[in-house]
Amino acid sequence: MKKDGLxxxxxxxxxxxxxxxxxxxxxxxxTKGKVExxxxxxxxxxxxxxxxxxxxxxxxxxxxxxxxxxxxxPKAAFQTTEVNGHSEVVSPFQGNxxxxxxxxxxxxxxxxxxxxxxxxxxxxxxxxxxxRIDEPWFKDQFKGEYAENGIIVKHGAGGGDTDPDNGQVxxxxxxxxxxxxxxxxxxxxxxxxxxxxxxxx
Amino acid sequence: xxxDSPVQILKNNIWYSNPIFIQxxxxxxxxxxxxxxxxxxxxxxxxxxVAAFTNLTVSLLKNLIPRKVRMILQTLIIAFYVIIxxxxxxxxxxxxxxxxxxxxGLIITNCIIMGxxxxxxxxxxxxLSVWDGVTSGLGYMWVLMIIAFVRELMGFGTLFGITxxxxxxxxxxxxxxxxxxxxxxxxxxWVAKTIILKQKSSDMQPKGGK
Numbered sequence: 001m002k003k004d005g006l007x008x009x010x011x012x013x014x015x016x017x018x019x020x021x022x023x024x025x026x027x028x029x030x031t032k033g034k035v036e037x038x039x040x041x042x043x044x045x046x047x048x049x050x051x052x053x054x055x056x057x058x059x060x061x062x063x064x065x066x067x068x069x070x071x072x073x074p075k076a077a078f079q080t081t082e083v084n085g086h087s088e089v090v091s092p093f094q095g096n097x098x099x100x101x102x103x104x105x106x107x108x109x110x111x112x113x114x115x116x117x118x119x120x121x122x123x124x125x126x127x128x129x130x131x132r133i134d135e136p137w138f139k140d141q142f143k144g145e146y147a148e149n150g151i152i153v154k155h156g157a158g159g160g161d162t163d164p165d166n167g168q169v170x171x172x173x174x175x176x177x178x179x180x181x182x183x184x185x186x187x188x189x190x191x192x193x194x195x196x197x198x199x200x201x
Numbered sequence: 202x203x204x205d206s207p208v209q210i211l212k213n214n215i216w217y218s219n220p221i222f223i224q225x226x227x228x229x230x231x232x233x234x235x236x237x238x239x240x241x242x243x244x245x246x247x248x249x250x251v252a253a254f255t256n257l258t259v260s261l262l263k264n265l266i267p268r269k270v271r272m273i274l275q276t277l278i279i280a281f282y283v284i285i286x287x288x289x290x291x292x293x294x295x296x297x298x299x300x301x302x303x304x305x306g307l308i309i310t311n312c313i314i315m316g317x318x319x320x321x322x323x324x325x326x327x328x329l330s331v332w333d334g335v336t337s338g339l340g341y342m343w344v345l346m347i348i349a350f351v352r353e354l355m356g357f358g359t360l361f362g363i364t365x366x367x368x369x370x371x372x373x374x375x376x377x378x379x380x381x382x383x384x385x386x387x388x389x390x391w392v393a394k395t396i397i398l399k400q401k402s403s404d405m406q407p408k409g410g411k
Contacts, residue, residue, distance in 0.1 A: 009267040016274055020281040031292035038295040174374050
């Protein structure tokens with residue numbers, strides 16, 4: 001068969017495409033369980049951190065998770081739990097960042113007056129700029145923040161904001177759009193929780 | 202001088218025709234990942250892996266591949282190895298995979314890999330091609346590491362995430378952003394070219410002198 005002929009070219013292309021895609025699907029299948037487990041662990045850790053539970057290195061995450069969320073319902077809008085005698089609402093959130101979806105988990109006191117913790121599960125913001133939303137200093141600002149009327153992510157304001165009672169946290173320098181996105185996402189989530197819990201309060 | 206000896210290939214890829222500062226390839230990733238040393242190391246190791254295996258595969262298959270479709274098949278092979286790297290990171294190093302995010306997939310578009318596959322693996326044996334892929338990757342790695350070193354130090358005051366500068370240091374935000382890589386790369390090319398030109402002129406003199 002001629003090597004530059006049409007038939008040879010088509011056959012080689014189809015065979016090559018088939019072979020490589022086949023090998024990829026094998027690799028994907030072989031690691032699927034592991035990837036899903038990683039995903040589950042990341043989410044469980046996020047719920048715990050948002051609820052204010054410290055997850056130490058080497059602790060069995062799933063065991064701890066079960067003890068705090070015995071009646072965990074996947075895909076529910078929020079979960080309730082008790083940490084150190086305080087009842088809390090822990091809720092997964094999602095929203096638009098600058099480049100794509102930001103998803104995470106937020107924990108609030110049961111009366112929705114204060115944020116207990118905030119954890120980012122996934123985002124595709126610019127590394128080193130908006131991507132810093134998953135750094136501890138940013139997330140820690142939300143701990144104990146008064147948020148009954150929503151929060152404000154400040155930018156360009158100069159000095160840092162350490163007051164937990166004014167509902168304001170510092171934005172990220174060079175990432176105003178991501179900071180704004182976080183403000184909108186968190187406030188939407190608080191409104192949603194108010195609606196969901198409205199009947200019981 | 203034999204251009205195809207393993208030592209000469211190493212010298213060429215690391216210095217005389219370095220993919221970054223002589224061939225100016227793979228610049229997009231140089232701008233994107235170099236604000237952080239950890240990400241840079243992982244990205245460049247990923248690139249070395251993909252370049253080596255792509256060169257090996259292209260070299261093995263070069264007699265089977267019709268000329269008309271060789272570029273598209275090279276792209277297929279590159280994409281194959283990049284997705285393998287992505288899958289492995291996701292399964293075994295989830296933290297790293299999370300912090301690199303979209304950049305692993307971008308190795309596909311790194312011109313160095315396709316450049317080496319087309320310029321070298323198409324016309325050389327499998328073992329030499331692997332060596333060429335590895336050394337090209339190393340040539341890319343050391344330049345990026347230097348740029349990342351400066352950017353992380355000035356931009357965050359840290360190295361590999363460990364704070365090294367005193368807390369009174371004001372981070373240079375520009376170093377975190379992509380434009381600073383242009384300044385640094387430009388300076389780097391200037392220095393490297395100056396050294397190469399000096400080397401050339403000092404090589405010429407003993408031969409040209411009487």
